[in-house]
Structures are given as structure tokens and as C-alpha cells.
Amino acid sequence: MSTGLDQEIESRILAEVDKAFDAQVEFLSNLVREPSLWGKEQGAQEVMYANLAEANLNPMRQQVTEELLNSVPEAPRTAAVVEGSYNVLGHKAGSGGGRSLVLNGHIDVVPAETSDRWTRAPFDPYVKDGWLYGRGSGDMKAGLAANVYAVRALNKAGVSLQGDIRLQSVIEEECTGHGALACVAAGGKADAVLISEPAHGYLPLAQVGIMWVGVQVDGIPAHAGAMLETGHNAIEAAYKIWDRVKLLKDRWNARSAEYPPLTAEINPVNFVIGTINGGDWPSSVPSRCNFEFRCGVLPGQSLEDAKLEIEREVAKAAEELGLTDTPPVVSYPGLMAEGYVLQPCDDFRDCLIAAHEQTSEIPLQPIVSPAGSDCRFFGNYAKTPALMYGPKAQRIHGIDECVELESLRQVTKAIALFAASWCGIDKGED
Ligand SMILES: [Zn+2]
Incomplete structure (x- = not known):
């Protein structure tokens, strides 16, 4: 050329x-x-x-x-x-x-x-x-x-x-x-x-598109010794919620072929947890844990649909964990980019x-x-x-x-x- x-x-x-x-x-x-x-x-x-x-x-x-x-x-x-x-x-x-x-x-x-x-x-x-x-x-x-x-x-x-x-x-x-x-x-x-x-x-x-997602997890604070009876550890709950949410990565990549020029072999979606903060004292069951992650979204995939899927997974994980009185709060603190x-x-x-x-x-x-x-x-x-x-x-x-x-x-x-x-x-x- x-x-x-x-x-x-x-x-x-x-x-x-x-x-x-x-x-x-x-x-x-x-x-x-x-x-x-x-x-x-x-x-x-x-x-x-x-x-x-x-x-x-x-x-x-x-x-x-x-x-x-x-x-x-x-x-x-x-x-x-x-x-x-x-x-x-x-x-x-x-x-x-x-x-x-x-x-x-x-x-x-x-x-x-x-x-x-x-x-x-x-x-x-x-x-x-x-x-x-x-x-x-x-x-x-x-x-x-x-x-x-x-x-x-x-x-x-x-x-x-x-x-x-x-x-x-x-x-x-x-x-x-x-x-x-x-x-x-x-x-x-x-x-x-x-x-x-x-x-x-x-x-x-x-x-890909990119979203920043924040999740606030509220547990039940207690004396560490009393945890098994009364407390609910927000940091451990946050880990479990993240474990469930990040499975969306594979589900979304599996849909690649629906969005040309992507093909089934191209898996461009990644999920990365970027920040986590929680607790204030080694001997207290932490009351709150916040974490933020970045996820890719397929070019062509709707951001609104992606948000709904994330919120659904967070809600399901919270239900499994028994966090029904204080359900986690999902927020979007930055990048909200279409592919x-x-x-x-x-x-x-x-x-x-x-x-x-x-x-x-x-x-x-x-x-x-x-x-x-x-x-x-x-x-x-x-x-x-x-x-x-x-x-x-x-x-x-x-x-x-x-x-x-x-x-x-x-x-x-x-x-x-x-x-x-x-x-x-x-x-x-x-
Ligand atoms: Zn750059």
C-alpha cells in the first residue's frame, strides 16, 4: 500500500x-x-x-x-x-x-x-x-x-x-x-x-464497553467471640458476593458470537475487583464492606441489561447469605461506557x-x-x-x-x- x-x-x-x-x-x-x-x-x-x-x-x-x-x-x-x-x-x-x-x-x-x-x-x-x-x-x-x-x-x-x-x-x-x-x-x-x-x-x-460497579455490603457487627451466634461478617459476605458476580464474565463471553465482528473464539470480557474496604477493628465482626469492580461489556450488549444481570446476581448471593434485612446496595461510581x-x-x-x-x-x-x-x-x-x-x-x-x-x-x-x-x-x- x-x-x-x-x-x-x-x-x-x-x-x-x-x-x-x-x-x-x-x-x-x-x-x-x-x-x-x-x-x-x-x-x-x-x-x-x-x-x-x-x-x-x-x-x-x-x-x-x-x-x-x-x-x-x-x-x-x-x-x-x-x-x-x-x-x-x-x-x-x-x-x-x-x-x-x-x-x-x-x-x-x-x-x-x-x-x-x-x-x-x-x-x-x-x-x-x-x-x-x-x-x-x-x-x-x-x-x-x-x-x-x-x-x-x-x-x-x-x-x-x-x-x-x-x-x-x-x-x-x-x-x-x-x-x-x-x-x-x-x-x-x-x-x-x-x-x-x-x-x-x-x-x-x-x-468492549466498560462499567465501574460498587457494592456496599452491610453485615451485623458483634464481638468476635460472639460471632457464631449473633454476627454476620460483611467482609466475608463481600467475598462470596464477588465470587458469584464474577461468573457473569464467562456467561457474557459465551454470547460473543451474537455481536459481530466478534466470534465465538473472541472472549474480550474481563471482570476485575479493584478496591475493597471494610472493618475498623481486628476484634469486631465488621459491619460494612465496600468493594468496586470493573467489568467489560460486549460491543453491542446493552448496558441497562448488563446492570440488571449484575444486580440480580448480587441479590441472589445476598439471599443465600441471609442478608435480607440489609440487602447490598449496588452503585455505578464512574465509567459507564458502551462498546x-x-x-x-x-x-x-x-x-x-x-x-x-x-x-x-x-x-x-x-x-x-x-x-x-x-x-x-x-x-x-x-x-x-x-x-x-x-x-x-x-x-x-x-x-x-x-x-x-x-x-x-x-x-x-x-x-x-x-x-x-x-x-x-x-x-x-x-
Ligand atoms: Zn489510555
């Missing part, structure tokens, strides 16, 4: 990515240094803003408000907006007549507990053996750096495009998706969206594959992603095809997360070539 770009222009673009690569890694380090946890993204967003300003990419801060998000009522939501949170947007204007492109990435990162088990502090980035380490390095500040430096390379190479490129650094992908939803709510439709998540080597054609299936968009996909093949020997493998992403907002609520494409990362959400710098260089080059090819080069000004 060919990008259709003039070879001389292509070489010029690739050379500019190489020239700026040290600066790009420095920028990535500066992003990682800012611990952009949920509700605390501002520091990293300001690093982004300053970089876009320096490159004349017309940065602006987009406030994420309830009013804005409510304008897309079809997108399910459970959490409130964090006061004062904002996306940072950039823009390279086209001369007209070309296809437009959004390059999107999320600035937020997940917590880095237990930080004492990291080789170095999680927000103190360093490079070792060609990998850059730190929380958020792979997921997905490297991708954001790739987006920005791909556009910077186009500008440095003096390439004027016909279509617009919009850069989006969004908040809260890991917990609510409010940042990407705000971008969709604000309009400004594009012809394609590329999200540079660390999907290295893969081209996800569908992804996403890429609609036919052969031009977009082929154009991206061509740019990839121009910069990498490894073919892209189509998959159904067992993880969620912001692709769903663009695909489901803005009817804009969205694809994930990004660098190689290890241990994302884990200890000693890192990203491979040579893959970052390659992906930056591929995004630059893809953008030039997709948006079209304005020959008049070249």
Missing part, C-alpha cells in the same frame, strides 16, 4: 521528526513529571498548552461543564464534572478542500500505588535501554507527544495541508470519558479521529495502514480490544470513525510503566505521513 505522497515531501517530513526527536522526548518527560490524576490534570495540561503555543498551533483551554456534556444525552454518564477541569485543544488550519482529522489523546493517568515498589518514583521520568519510564509514559503521554510532534514536523517541513488538523488533549479517559465527550459535544465534526493509545502492532476494529464497533471506513483504515507500512516492518493486526477507549464517543455519538494507533508500552496501570522510544519515533513518523496523506497536501503553497 502507498501513502500516495511525493517521495521528496515524505523524506522531508520524516527528517523533521528525527531532528526534533530529542525535544519530543524532553516534552514527554515534562508531561510525565506532572501527576495528572483524576481532577488534577491542570499541571500537565499547562505543559501541553505551552508546547502548542510555542509551535503556533493555536492552543485553547476548553472548559468541561455539565451544560456542555448534557448536550449529548445519549452518552451514558454516572459521575459529576470536576469543577474547573479543562481540555487543551490545538489547531492547524487547512487551506480548504481536504479531509479533516482529529488527533486525540488523554492526559490523565491512573494512580501509581504502590509507589514504594517502583524502581524510581513514578513521576520522576528516566530513560533506560531505550525505554522511558514513569506513570503515564505509555498510557498515554507518549501518544500525545506523537500527535503534537507529527504536526510540528509537518509545519517544519513547510507542508501546507488542505484539511484541518485538530489536536485534543483530553481529561478523564480512565474514569468517566468527560474530556472526549466534551469534544464531541462542542461539535466540529471531523472526517476521521486517530487516538494514539499504546496499541502498538494492533488495529482495534471493535472494543464500539468501527463502521466501514476503508479509506481511513487503508490510509493509516499505508503510513504505518512506510515506517515499520511489522504488519498491523486487526483485533477486538478487551479495553475501552475514547473512540466510542466519536464513533457512537458523532458518527465519526475513530481508530487507535500508537507506540509500544509495557506495564501500563502497573509498576515501572514504560514506553519504547524507537516505537514512539516510528509512530510519530507514521502519524505525520498519515495526516499529510489523509488531509491532502496543498500543492499551491508547497
